[in-house]
Amino acid sequence: MEIPKQYDPQQAEQNHYERWEKQGCFAPEINHDENAPTFSIVIPPPNVTGSLHMGHALQHTMMDVITRYKRMCGYRTLWLPGMDHAGISTQLVVTRELKKEGVSRHELGREKFVERVWKWKRESGGQITKQMRREGVSVDWSREKFTMDEDLSAAVREVFVCLYEEGKIYRGNRIVNWCPNDQTVLSDLEVEKVAQDGKLYYLRYPTKNGGGSITVATTRPETMLGDTAVAVNPNDERYRDLVGETLVLPLVARSIPIVADDFVDPQFGTGAVKVTPAHDPNDYDIGVRHNLERVVVIDSHAKMTEAAGAEFFGLDRNKARAKVVEKFEELGLLEKVVDYEFSISKCERCKTVIEPLISTQWFLRMDELRDEALKLLEQKKKPQFVPEVPYEKVYSNWLENLRDWTISRQLWWGHQIPAWYTSDGETIVARSEEEAKAKAGTDQLVQDQDVLDTWFSSQLWPFSAMGWPEKTKDLDTFYPTSVLMTGRDIIFLWVSRMVMMGLKFMGREPFADVFVTGTILDAQGQRMSKTKMNGIDPLEVFDKYGVDATRLKLASVGSTDIRWNDKQVESYRNFANKIWNAARFTLLNSEGATIDPESLDATSPGLALHDRWILSRLNATARDVRAALGGYEFHAAVQTLYHFFWDDFCDWYIELTKAEVAAQEASPERTTARTRLLTVLEQALRLLHPFMPYITEELWQQLPGAGKHLLHPAYREAESTIMLTAYPEVKPDLINDTAEWEMQAVIDLISRVRNIRSEMNIKSSEPIPVLIGSPDEKLRAVFSANQNQITRLVRASEVSIMAKSEAPRASARSVLVGGAEVAVPLAGLIDFEAERQRLNKEKEKLAAEAAKLEAQLANPQFVERAPAEKVNELRARITDIAQRIAQLEQTIENLQ
């Protein structure tokens, strides 16, 4: 049998995915158990323009781990994949492509443009789905969805019509966030606030009568051209007499009133605010309250309008600002300019400064929907956020302060708003043009040109992707889904909206749990971003270290942010290699053996201590991993598995069983040992499979006796694969404290002897005699039973076990549990003085610890108030330390 010494991840990665997919292993239909419990996840649909980044890789890993785990536990499992049409992004990609051909979107026209986007989608979109296959994600590709699919579009129209008919969707002329670059309106969530150093300008406006004036402070002087009032706080003594007066707005000579409004903070600036209802959200509100005129001085391209006056007409908003300031200075009306840091709104996508503009748009009223979501959280504690702190509060606080959502967008790519207008301006909202015509009683209809915010369709994803509004079997079976796994950046954009829509249209929450992943930062602690060019490409990491190693690293991230470090992936690459070589050893010594679960039963004959111990470790590991995954503690699960496989299985079990397993002569004992080793390995591979699907499958397929009979009963009809075996169950009777304790004593003994070897610089090739003295009979029995293993692992020429050590004076010694002593006779090598000092130091350390413990025990309040269990534990420790000290003293005495 030829097995390379090094694991080649790339090869294993090519060997299995296609077969899994082709054989339908990812589809819930593979499960033939009619009573199987269900488990479902819908993927956060990546943008059709997107390519795999670390955030995806992280989320996908966690989703795949939990999905593969549940599948192996016999759940009818669905992980539903799909993509988002990503309105603006996709439109920009195709527009850019057209530009290279020298064609503009408008030259092409809407219909042709949309056709072109579909063509792009077919040919270049969805790169990410290929990349996801590399990740090994066990999604059911046969159910893949796209948010612009006809059935999902129908769901969007259905929802729109329902919400419109209930009055929750309305069209209105209001102040909105406008991106002058993208030429579309944006919701509050698509706007980011950026702190910026700027200036605060103090402008003086003269009163119409009497030569008085009032000074306002502003960061945007150019908007003064559209001022239609100045507001002061009604309780502000300074301005009380001026309320109701009229000012003459400089540069435009418009008469504007001074109004009183509670919004104004007397402490800020001059306590007087210029009011520009057409260009500032707060001023807009003041304008509504005081019935002020809205003078539009900035247009949708952020240029000054004709209403700004001939001098300013056509100027860019920034040039206009400079000019206004200049003019004020000339007129002596610029009181002062001070440095001022404020936050500015920018388009999240293109970073252009947002221009608040009055515009006719479609809005979704959120209050009732929001109340239902809050009620669900309050009464049923759903969704359950993990970690609950802080995300439950983040979620509920945001909902509490929710405002109406601007859902229309001035784009061509997206779900066109299902509203039509008659020639007399009547609005018809319908599921289709035919329905609209029927409703209107005329064919002369023009459809609204806008499309819906991409998130409008995303929020329906958990049920639209399962076929809603049709009543489908998938909805019956898999809705609500089990868990949503996502980054924290879309809790508002997506998670909260899915909850509201799920409640509204399905009458149930869309998912039970929400697991929020951490963020992967670069090595400097910066967020990875395209503009900073500091992103790490997961595909490169896959190439370098393998998918399984990368997945293990990602699974251990958890819910806090971490800095990326290749070294950690490298250590998991080494772990994969360790697994490979442990299997290599097992396979090289597998003749005559076959996987046999019965060889791991408590009743199986010929169980040695190390066998009972590894069964205990195996079952404790299954228990701990199951518990960890149950609480989405991926990190803990990885730690547990890593420790079990490397430390327990490789370092100790393989070494202890080696003599039997690798014996030259065939014997029933050898076959039993080989079978047991093989079967433990097979169980270990199953435990690891959800995390490391490729290497585990690659190895499992080669194990003697691996086959269909090992599959979970629910998958009996499937082809043979580790991914459909049963996840190891916990057999509590195999978790064996005695075996663990005894094994620990053996391990300690071996470590002490090795330590002596190392300290005394004895070559490992040189055999040494080992003398053990243990007053405890039970301990002697344990050492005796494992004499051969001890001899081999410490390379002893002989091991003698007695009640009292009879080691010669010239020996290196060490004290063990229960006051046992181990000695290695080293005539001529012992420096008695040095040895005495070493032992004395050890004794002092123990004495110091004993003193600390005794002081604690001497405290009556401790004995009185601490739990009895703790007190007993402490006493036991003191006893053990006392025994060791006594033995040490004896040993030192013998050296005199």
Add this chain to the structure above:
RNA sequence: AGGCGCGUAGCUCAGGGGUAGAGCACUACCUUGACACGGUAGGGGUCUGGGGUUCAAAUCCCCACGCGCCUACCA
């Protein structure tokens, strides 16, 4: 401006009222028939600082400092 989180070994991070942990890095020895992407044995920490609660605090509470993140209509 408010809210939240973090500060543990040289580095990246777990843990979390009762004996301070892992990986990497470091030191010494070892190519022994699974694996040098390995083995064995080690060194290394006042758990940011200061108060408090408790029999017991790295862990809970308060304050300070430092670093992040999120929310917001102060011109």
